[in-house]
Amino acid sequence: MTDLRETAAATVPAPEVLASFEGATGFMPVDEGLALYAAAVDAAERTGLPFLEIGTYCGRSAILLADAARRTGTVALTVDHHRGSEEQQPGWEYHDPTLVDPEVGLMDTLPTFRRTLHAAGLEDHVIALVGRSPQVAAVWGGQLALVFIDGGHTDEHATGDYEGWVPHLATDGVLVIHDVFPDPADGGQAPYRVHQRALAEGFEEVSVTGSLRVLRRIGG
Numbered sequence: 001m002t003d004l005r006e007t008a009a010a011t012v013p014a015p016e017v018l019a020s021f022e023g024a025t026g027f028m029p030v031d032e033g034l035a036l037y038a039a040a041v042d043a044a045e046r047t048g049l050p051f052l053e054i055g056t057y058c059g060r061s062a063i064l065l066a067d068a069a070r071r072t073g074t075v076a077l078t079v080d081h082h083r084g085s086e087e088q089q090p091g092w093e094y095h096d097p098t099l100v101d102p103e104v105g106l107m108d109t110l111p112t113f114r115r116t117l118h119a120a121g122l123e124d125h126v127i128a129l130v131g132r133s134p135q136v137a138a139v140w141g142g143q144l145a146l147v148f149i150d151g152g153h154t155d156e157h158a159t160g161d162y163e164g165w166v167p168h169l170a171t172d173g174v175l176v177i178h179d180v181f182p183d184p185a186d187g188g189q190a191p192y193r194v195h196q197r198a199l200a201e202g203f204e205e206v207s208v209t210g211s212l213r214v215l216r217r218i219g220g
C-alpha cells in the first residue's frame, strides 16, 4: 500500500480555503476533505489532467477540488442534477427544506453551489455540469486525473458512476470513493460494493480516512 499520509500532511489548502470548506453546507468532515485535497494535488501533479466529482450538492467538497485545481493549473469538473439524492428528499434523514425551489417544488442546490464557489473566490477553477451522471459520462471524451464518487448512494447510481467515469480515468489517475462503510451498521453498502469491485478490477488502496478511500490502479 502506497502511503499518501505524508503527502496529506504536507499538502493542505490555505486557511481561508479551509474556512470556506468548513462554512459550506454539506456532509464531508475536515479530515476526509484534507485527504481528498491531497489526493487531487498529487494526481494533477503527476498527470496534468482535470478532476471530476460526481455529487456537487452545495459545493463543500468542490471548494477543495477547485482550490487543488487552482494550485496545480488544472480544472475541477463537478456533475449533479441538483435535485438531491434519495436520502435528501422531503421526509428523509438528510432533507434540508431551505434547499427546495418554492416555485418548482423540488430540491435545487445549484444556486447555493454558485454562491458558495463565488464567495470562496474559486468560480474560475470549477466547471459545473448540470445533469445525470451516466448521461454526462456518456458524452464526455477527455481523460481525468481524479474521479471522486459522491453521488447517489443506491447500487444503481453508485455502479452507474463507477462504470460511466472510471473508463475516463488516466492510467495513473486516482479513484476516490466517499461513504465506504464495510460494516452495514455504519451506513449504506452501495459505495462499499463499488469499492470492492474496484479492488477486484485492478485498483489498490493508497489511503483510508474515515469513510473516504483513495485508490490507484496497480502499477499505475
Ligand SMILES: C[S@@+](CC[C@H](N)C(=O)[O-])C[C@H]1O[C@@H](n2cnc3c(N)ncnc32)[C@H](O)[C@@H]1O
Pocket (backbone or CB within 6 Å): 025, 026, 027, 028, 054, 055, 056, 057, 058, 059, 060, 061, 062, 079, 080, 081, 082, 083, 084, 085, 109, 131, 132, 133, 134, 150, 151, 152, 153, 157
Ligand atoms: C452526498 S451529496 C454530495 C455531497 C458533496 N460532495 C459535498 O461534499 O457536500 C450527493 C449529490 O449527488 C447528486 N446525485 C445523486 N444521484 C445523481 C446522479 N445520478 N447524477 C447526478 N447527480 C446525482 C445529488 O443531487 C446530491 O446533490
